[in-house]
Amino acid sequence: MPNCEPTAFRICVAPMMDWTDRHCRYFHRLLSSRARLYTEMVTSAALVRGNQFRLLEHSQQEHPLALQLGGSDPAELAQAARYGEQAGYDEINLNVGCPSDRVQSGRFGACLMREPALVGDCVKAMRDAVAVPVTVKCRIGVDDQDEYVDLQHFTERMLDAGVEVLAVHARKAWLQGLSPKENREIPPLDYQRVYRLKREFPQLVVVINGGITTVDQVREHLAQVDGVMLGRAAYHDPYLLARIESDLYGEALPSRDDVLRHMRPYVQAELGRGTALKHISRHLLGLYQGEPGARAFRRTISEGAHLPGAGWALIEQAMAPYPAVA
Known part of the structure; x- marks a missing residue:
């Protein structure tokens, strides 16, 4: 049943x-x-x-x-x-x-x-x-x-x-x-x-x-x-x-950074299959919603993901510390 x-x-x-x-x-x-x-x-x-x-x-x-x-x-x-x-x-x-x-x-x-x-x-x-x-x-x-x-x-x-x-x-x-x-x-x-x-x-x-x-x-x-x-x-x-x-x-709350880093094997495997980063990264844009640096995170990915050769390095760049933004 x-x-x-x-x-x-x-x-x-x-x-x-x-x-x-x-x-x-x-x-x-x-x-x-x-x-x-x-x-x-x-x-x-x-x-x-x-x-x-x-x-x-x-x-x-x-x-x-x-x-x-x-x-x-x-x-x-x-x-x-x-x-x-x-x-x-x-x-x-x-x-x-x-x-x-x-x-x-x-x-x-x-x-x-x-x-x-x-x-x-x-x-x-x-x-x-x-x-x-x-x-x-x-x-x-x-x-x-x-x-x-x-x-x-x-x-x-x-x-x-x-x-x-x-x-x-x-x-x-x-x-x-x-x-x-x-x-x-x-x-x-x-x-x-x-x-x-x-x-x-x-x-x-x-x-x-x-x-x-x-x-x-x-x-x-x-x-x-x-x-x-x-x-x-x-x-x-x-x-x-x-x-x-x-x-x-009652589960421990994972950090946003940890969640994103757990995406790395998936992203790299998909890139290896020929999937463009932009098709994956567009779903990640809201992860830091309400957090300092959220706008810079979104901008880095949005501006770079569609470029030829964009890969995991762009995600790492977006995760780098940013000053608080409005």
Whole structure:
């Protein structure tokens, strides 16, 4: 049976397009040994018809690791889920929350919240195809579908399909008139609706997502739901992951320098494969967020990583002591 223990979902890093690639996930794993990491969304069509190795490539050090899929064809999603399981992913997650126009045109993402029966069919097909957990990430609502009863109905359909874990972005999605960026900020967050969902469906592992930026907020949410999913905060201030792990589990807090130096073998191996430094270093820019010298660290890497021959020496240069900067 799939492992859907609530403790396995206590801390998660959200799937984020153009951000949570394999280089980012390797870096995040060095900051947190327990956080559950998610890939960028991969469409089922791209996976079934495209280069599976390129789309599914990851390091063994990234686990526990989930593959997020986007799609609405049950048979196609089932095949994509099989590929994900065969590639070693610990979980297959279905995207029912992304509001972008491109996603809507493909009939997946947040627009699927209007079609809970279809989502249920997709989930059942995926669950029948794989042994690893199949989970769903959704919103609290979409457009004028803005009553708790709508989320309740959607959740009941998910449970009927066998879903045991639901990650809920506590903000409604507007599919017309707002950009994806605006959909991350408008309309306001409604954490209470997610808390209510957990109270009324105690058998469901509920993970809350949206606007979570501090250790204290993580603790407050974990008093109400099973897990917390961090998004942009974990990317722009990745050391937050280490602070959360230290606070929740009593782990010694690693220094930022030590974390970065543990990246060295990975960076050098990737450079040896022909990966350009800029593709890795862009994920490191927020490590010293809020610290003296943070701006100089970012500038050194940003200005040098794209140059021919850029390598680990640039990272060492960026780590050198800087005077405090505003």
